[in-house]
Amino acid sequence: MSVNAATEAYETERPDTTRPGDKDVPSFPVYDPPGVPEDVSDISAVHREVTYARAIGFRPLKMDIWLPRQATGPAPLVVWVHGGAFQLGDRRELPPTFAPDSVFRLLNEAGLACASADYRHSLEAPFPAQLHDLKAAVRYLREFAADLGVDPERFGAWGESAGGHLVALLGLTGNREDLHGGLGAQGNPSGVSAVVDFYGVSSLVDIPPLNTPAGLFPPALTAAVPAGMPMQPEYMLVGGSDDPALLAAASPVSYVAAGAPPFLLIHGDSDGLVPHSQTDLLAAALADAGVEHRVVTIQGGDHCFFGAEDQLDAILAAAVGFFSDKLARP
Secondary structure: OOHHHHHHHHHHOOOOOOOOOOOOOOOOOOOOOOOOOEEOOOOEEEEEEEEEEOOOOOOOEEEEEEEEOOOOOOEEEEEEEOOOOOOOOOOOOOOOOOOOOHHHHHHHHOOOEEEEEOOOOOOOOOOOHHHHHHHHHHHHHHHOHHHHOEEEEEEEEEEEOHHHHHHHHHHHOOOOHHHOOOOOOOOOOOOOOOEEEEOOOOOOOOOOOOOOOOOOOOHHHHOOOOOOOOOOHHHHHOOOOOOHHHHHHOOHHHHOOOOOOOEEEEEEOOOOOOOOHHHHHHHHHHHHOOOOEEEEEEOOOOHHHOOOHHHHHHHHHHHHHHHHHHOOOO
16 A cells, blocks of 8 residues: 555544534544655664554554665564563663664564564553554554565564563464454454564463562652552553453463464573563463474573573574564565
């Protein structure tokens, strides 16, 4: 779809709300075209601050789209999803152990595009809002695939921590119409063909209580949390409830089924926030369903791979290589 055609089309996404006698007024747009990219290096051009969806009562949902300048044809694309315990972070932030922009640059160097997408935090909206947002992001990227020079048949998803949880869900629910969500562009599928999950939660029912280091959440950071709201990220994600049914409904292990895309799961054996047992649970469910997967355990690695910084180049290379392999042309 051309940018001009999309500009006209997105105004028809909402039903006509004009009244008899009203002048013709275009509907409020539900997303914006990607615009013109900025060349940031010999390797990358970036569409910044792209509004991929609007929702009444919430901030516009944004993404940055990093395109490989040396691509010779439609490029595969990887959606990057940030962590932050469903409470913090945004699309521009990588874990503190990662070099700035390293994920986006490395994907572009390998000839893969990357879209880094924001999503609503847990106090903005409870689950499944976060999954709905990312599905809207995937549909948007397919809507504008021709303009962006990406291949809509070769999409993957990569996330860390809370983002690992969300990309696992994205990979496992591609065919679930009940989790489609109504935001943003419609008419395109929201599934992906490969998933890389860095130390994500796979079962909210089985996650142990967060061992919060002193000072991690100072009062100035928690001032906006409603009185009585539990600070456990999994409870906040489902609206402050400890109901096992709600927690299970927000857990990737609940959606594992045959036909899911291949997974690469990378997790440190010394993770003090999300224990390696969370990856073990997901790996076991994938194995039972006959889903292709690989687990890489990082010796001495804590959350964000603290303590294993000397292995980080190899970790990132493994993830990029996985996508290059799984998203290669048939």
